[in-house]
Amino acid sequence: MSLIIEHRVHSDFDLDKSKLIKILENSFDEIFVVNKHGIVIYVNEACQKNYDLKPSDVIGKTVHYLVSEGYYTPAIAPLVFKTRKAVTLEQETKSGRKLLVTAIPVFDEKNELDFIVMNSRNITEIEQLRQDLEKTKEYYKTQIQQLRQKELSNQDGLVFQSEKMREFMHTAQRIAPFDTTILILGESGTGKNLLAKQIHTMSNRRHEPYICINCAAIPEQLLESELFGYTKGAFTGAERSGKPGLIELAHKGTLFLDEIGEIPLSLQAKLLQLVQDHTFIPIGGTESRQVDIRIISATNCNLPKLIEQGRFRLDLYYRLNVIEIEIPPVRERSDDIVLLLHYFLNKFDIKYSTSHYFSEECLAVLQNYQWPGNVREIEHLVERLVITVSENCILPKHLPLPKHAAMPEDTEKSPSALMKTALNKELRDEFTEYSFKIKERETILELYEELRSSYKVASILKISQSKVSRIVRTYSEKNMSNS
Numbered sequence: 001m002s003l004i005i006e007h008r009v010h011s012d013f014d015l016d017k018s019k020l021i022k023i024l025e026n027s028f029d030e031i032f033v034v035n036k037h038g039i040v041i042y043v044n045e046a047c048q049k050n051y052d053l054k055p056s057d058v059i060g061k062t063v064h065y066l067v068s069e070g071y072y073t074p075a076i077a078p079l080v081f082k083t084r085k086a087v088t089l090e091q092e093t094k095s096g097r098k099l100l101v102t103a104i105p106v107f108d109e110k111n112e113l114d115f116i117v118m119n120s121r122n123i124t125e126i127e128q129l130r131q132d133l134e135k136t137k138e139y140y141k142t143q144i145q146q147l148r149q150k151e152l153s154n155q156d157g158l159v160f161q162s163e164k165m166r167e168f169m170h171t172a173q174r175i176a177p178f179d180t181t182i183l184i185l186g187e188s189g190t191g192k193n194l195l196a197k198q199i200h201t202m203s204n205r206r207h208e209p210y211i212c213i214n215c216a217a218i219p220e221q222l223l224e225s226e227l228f229g230y231t232k233g234a235f236t237g238a239e240r241s242g243k244p245g246l247i248e249l250a251h252k253g254t255l256f257l258d259e260i261g262e263i264p265l266s267l268q269a270k271l272l273q274l275v276q277d278h279t280f281i282p283i284g285g286t287e288s289r290q291v292d293i294r295i296i297s298a299t300n301c302n303l304p305k306l307i308e309q310g311r312f313r314l315d316l317y318y319r320l321n322v323i324e325i326e327i328p329p330v331r332e333r334s335d336d337i338v339l340l341l342h343y344f345l346n347k348f349d350i351k352y353s354t355s356h357y358f359s360e361e362c363l364a365v366l367q368n369y370q371w372p373g374n375v376r377e378i379e380h381l382v383e384r385l386v387i388t389v390s391e392n393c394i395l396p397k398h399l400p401l402p403k404h405a406a407m408p409e410d411t412e413k414s415p416s417a418l419m420k421t422a423l424n425k426e427l428r429d430e431f432t433e434y435s436f437k438i439k440e441r442e443t444i445l446e447l448y449e450e451l452r453s454s455y456k457v458a459s460i461l462k463i464s465q466s467k468v469s470r471i472v473r474t475y476s477e478k479n480m481s482n483s
Ligand SMILES: Nc1ncnc2c1ncn2[C@@H]1O[C@H](COP(=O)(O)OP(=O)(O)OP(=O)(O)O)[C@@H](O)[C@H]1O
Pocket: 157, 158, 159, 160, 186, 187, 188, 189, 190, 191, 192, 193, 194, 195, 258, 299, 300, 375, 376, 379
């Protein structure tokens, strides 16, 4: 059986010259043969498709001529002459077609290069498809990145990824289990409320009540009764049986006093007693009641200033800020902006059954913005965009940011504006470093004044003695030149 096949194959290949020429002419790929002098001795009909030239226009020409006339580039034959090896590369023709060419050297019986056979495949369409595929890949890469960001941000509590917030949350986590009183500071919208709740969740009181009171939201006349409750028949209009206050409801749990700077002076003494020994007397009552609560308070006011103005008690301030932590504003943790944008985009897309993503330019503009309203402003802006933008892609033109926003100048993605932010950061870093150096110098000089020994100063500060000597010397010199 195998013998028969072998015989058939053999007889089929018993070809004469005209048949061979026919085969070559009907090849889809271009066959291009160059002799050892670099002259084209054969090219099939496919050359018409590739270079818009008839075979008769090409045969007899040198490859050097064809390349210098720009019919195709780069040249491949010289490489084969040089290396005596098969070479494959991509060529581009005058008419903009892309060819994948393989050139194979053929040797004579003396092993000298006799001619080169080149096979060229038109890959223009494949190349176009490849480029389209690259673009599609790029598009999906961005989408996946955004989805990852969304997933990353799909968590409860504060969403963050900046180093500053990482450190901050590390501190919050450390203090959460202790029952100590905490004062949370930070600009409006930085997440003080959310943090207080998170501290409660991280504490041993997590299964007990978490009561939040916004001291600014309750009218002054009502605040006392809301907070401390009242006894039977305490005042006209009061419920007959009396009513427990929010403080009592927080028993065993956490009491969060938001906007503490707004608490009226008249209530501050009563609050001081509560913070100090966890006791209080309800309105109309005569006996004090004990509660087991952890108190967290928050404010975006400057409490020392209120104290100066006589609007806040110093003793209460001291009691409230046993531990004081300050949430940094968003503009100081720009690494969180993109994450927060995606977090809220995901949240509101789910809420409104929509599907959006931010264009790169849009993200650049938003990252460059200062966010005076902090996270709350990000949240509100994203909700607004989700509702108002009907396309899936959110572009810079959709942004309703105020004029003073740090919109990149002329174009929507002006690199100069982005540079400016980077530059500002660099200046800030430089300034921090500068202030640190001054502080360090002052400390060294103060200690030296006291100890009069560079060795002792160096060992206390754990720095080199030469550094201490250098600073002391420079300082004395300055002193001398000034005097
Ligand atoms: N890091 C964060 N991750 C997710 N959401 C946040 C984050 N920070 C704040 N938010 C959200 O932003 C909004 C404002 O936060 P929050 O009310 O906690 O701020 P605040 O500092 O207490 O503001 P104010 O001082 O005005 O009371 C809330 O909807 C909150 O859920």
